[in-house]
Amino acid sequence: MRPLHPVSREARAVLGVSFFVIFVAFWAWMTLGGYVSRVFLADPWSMLKDGWRLLVEDNFAFDIGITMWRVYGGFILAAIVAVPLGIAMGAWKPVEALLEPFVSFARYLPASAFIPLLILWAGVGEVEKLLVIFFGAVFQLILIIAFSVGNTRRDLVEAAYTLGATNNGIVKRVIVPANAPEIAETLRLVLGWAWTYVIVAELIGSSSGIGYMIINSQSRLATGQIIFGIIIIGLIGLVSDIGFKALNRWLFPWSLV
Amino acid sequence: MTEFKNAKLLVEKVSRRFPGVRGGAPVQALMPVDLSVAEKDFITILGPSGCGKSTLLRIVAGLDHPSEGRVLLDGRELKGPGRDRGMVFQSYTLFPWLTVAENIAFGLREKGMPEARRKEIVANYMQLVGLKGFENHWPKQLSGGMQQRTAIARALANDPEILLLDEPFGALDNQTRGLMQELLLGIWERERKTVLFVTHDIEEAIFMASRVIVMSARPGRIKSDVTVDLPHPRSYTIKTSPEFSEFKARLTEEIRVEAMQAAEAH
Numbered sequence: 117m118r119p120l121h122p123v124s125r126e127a128r129a130v131l132g133v134s135f136f137v138i139f140v141a142f143w144a145w146m147t148l149g150g151y152v153s154r155v156f157l158a159d160p161w162s163m164l165k166d167g168w169r170l171l172v173e174d175n176f177a178f179d180i181g182i183t184m185w186r187v188y189g190g191f192i193l194a195a196i197v198a199v200p201l202g203i204a205m206g207a208w209k210p211v212e213a214l215l216e217p218f219v220s221f222a223r224y225l226p227a228s229a230f231i232p233l234l235i236l237w238a239g240v241g242e243v244e245k246l247l248v249i250f251f252g253a254v255f256q257l258i259l260i261i262a263f264s265v266g267n268t269r270r271d272l273v274e275a276a277y278t279l280g281a282t283n284n285g286i287v288k289r290v291i292v293p294a295n296a297p298e299i300a301e302t303l304r305l306v307l308g309w310a311w312t313y314v315i316v317a318e319l320i321g322s323s324s325g326i327g328y329m330i331i332n333s334q335s336r337l338a339t340g341q342i343i344f345g346i347i348i349i350g351l352i353g354l355v356s357d358i359g360f361k362a363l364n365r366w367l368f369p370w371s372l373v
Numbered sequence: 374m375t376e377f378k379n380a381k382l383l384v385e386k387v388s389r390r391f392p393g394v395r396g397g398a399p400v401q402a403l404m405p406v407d408l409s410v411a412e413k414d415f416i417t418i419l420g421p422s423g424c425g426k427s428t429l430l431r432i433v434a435g436l437d438h439p440s441e442g443r444v445l446l447d448g449r450e451l452k453g454p455g456r457d458r459g460m461v462f463q464s465y466t467l468f469p470w471l472t473v474a475e476n477i478a479f480g481l482r483e484k485g486m487p488e489a490r491r492k493e494i495v496a497n498y499m500q501l502v503g504l505k506g507f508e509n510h511w512p513k514q515l516s517g518g519m520q521q522r523t524a525i526a527r528a529l530a531n532d533p534e535i536l537l538l539d540e541p542f543g544a545l546d547n548q549t550r551g552l553m554q555e556l557l558l559g560i561w562e563r564e565r566k567t568v569l570f571v572t573h574d575i576e577e578a579i580f581m582a583s584r585v586i587v588m589s590a591r592p593g594r595i596k597s598d599v600t601v602d603l604p605h606p607r608s609y610t611i612k613t614s615p616e617f618s619e620f621k622a623r624l625t626e627e628i629r630v631e632a633m634q635a636a637e638a639h
Binding site: 271272274275276277278279280281282285289290293294296368369370371373 | 434435436453454455456458459460462464466468469470471479480483484511513514524527528531537
């Protein structure tokens with residue numbers, strides 16, 4: 117195969133789908149063929165049956181909804197704080213000098229380790245769940261955004277100055293639009309990480325959500341339900357990712373030409 | 374000194390020293406330079422690479438500051454960049470998120486000009502640089518020559534006192550470069566802007582200039598100041614005339630010495 121040679125749109129779709137098929141076929145072969153005990157791994161068919169029962173009898177749709185609200189709620193809060201702060205750090209070096217060391221430090225504090233503390237402060241309610249997502253995402257976002265803003269093309273900034281732009285004009289009309297696609301891409305990436313935090317948050321001190329269902333199923337050895345929950349997360353992630361990509365394409369057509 | 378009094382742009386003993394890298398000795402990029410530019414003059418600054426010609430232009434633009442000396446425009450000392458000095462860069466510096474028309478209108482918008490007036494001016498300059506019909510294209514959809522034409526239109530639309538160009542056609546192929554020179558010269562012959570044009574191309578320097586300033590190799594100094602009295606309007610055919618060849622021979626000789634010194638120094 118020629119390296120870096122592009123593949124046609126149709127071939128890409130066929131290849132992408134076929135790996136899902138291979139994956140499920142392998143899984144079915146392992147479980148239905150009796151190579152793996154049903155106790156440890158449910159087969160695809162009973163996974164679907166378990167999932168259907170969850171949705172119909174146990175009102176699992178509500179859990180999915182509550183988990184999504186936690187992810188998007190916490191993530192939007194983080195974005196509201198991180199986007200302006202990241203832009204400020206990237207644009208103004210004293211702000212960066214002030215905050216960068218602390219944010220770099222805070223980034224390595226594992227959000228999950230704060231869960232006991234957050235429960236002490238905020239109880240086991242929704243505020244605690246949102247805070248876990250918030251702390252998990254906010255420092256990462258700030259640093260990545262500050263980095264891309266700090267790398268704004270200097271020649272564009274200089275061109276704007278020679279066209280009479282003021283310092284504020286440079287930020288508003290060069291730095292922000294120049295980095296908007298990259299900021300949107302960063303948000304898309306970190307949103308994926310937020311899903312990891314929400315499940316951890318729901319494993320501890322929770323009475324609803326996909327993560328709660330998963331930990332609950334473990335005590336009953338309901339591996340079909342666990343897998344169904346995990347697959348639901350994957351599907352939501354995939355759909356929201358596709359939506360996010362489409363939104364970016366629509367918002368920033370210039371970055372694709 | 375009458376010439377200095379009437380000068381549009383006055384460069385007074387401007388020098389530039391860059392601090393040494395990792396404790397090394399500072400680099401003298403520009404020895405003290407004096408230059409007086411009359412209104413409506415087209416001046417090309419010619420020199421081998423690394424002679425400080427771009428540094429000088431950036432200081433005039435306010436994008437760099439002199440270590441000593443000062444620059445005056447219409448008698449005012451310059452501090453920092455401003456809309457009175459439009460600049461065209463060697464690299465493609467159109468704003469990729471703006472269409473061609475929006476790029477040309479950038480400075481006008483920054484000035485707070487109402488949209489109707491802006492549109493009029495943009496349409497005028499689109500016409501002038503031959504880009505009519507490309508208003509809504511993204512910069513990346515244009516060829517290099519078209520991007521630089523847009524950059525010239527963007528700088529001119531702002532109606533600067535002086536137009537600064539830093540090897541604007543350096544990245545273009547030979548044929549396109551020739552056409553761009555004619556285009557820019559044509560605009561100058563009509564609008565009579567004051568122009569400061571940096572280049573290392575001898576033919577380019579003579580073809581457009583009313584004065585060629587030859588700079589020496591690093592540290593940069595002004596080596597000679599040649600008045601080009603070829604008649605206007607000039608067409609590309611002038612490049613094969615005996616007068617042109619004479620200028621070319623003379624400048625080639627001067628530049629050659631500098632280029633050799635520069636090559637030895639590196």
